[in-house]
Amino acid sequence: MTMNLYAAWIGLLLGVLSGIISGLFFHDESWLGGYATWPRRLIRLGHISLFGLGFINLAFYLTAQALEIKSGLTSSALLLLIGAATMPTVCYLAAFRKPFRQLFFVPVLSVSLGIAMFLWRLVSA
16 A cells, blocks of 8 residues: 555656646647647646546545555555556557557556445445
């Protein structure tokens, strides 16, 4: 579970850094083909996913700590880590190679199952 805390803060840092990088070019309306183009939308999604999944991992860690849940969270923790690593990766890959969009099921299922299993553990505790 401590890894989820580290993943949360790393995700937030990477979210800031990716925002800085893309922020250098946002003023150029034609950057990556324009605001509504596939690459630019996927880059924005990758950027925001770093923050969103960082906050989900942080919420997971803090909730487990607050409720003093010490066991039965390994699968949830691992699935949330997989989602945090794969969602921005797939977004950035798919931004420039559309066939990578076929891999979105990996982060989506990982995060969905991780949250569902965590909720199940909370209700059954």
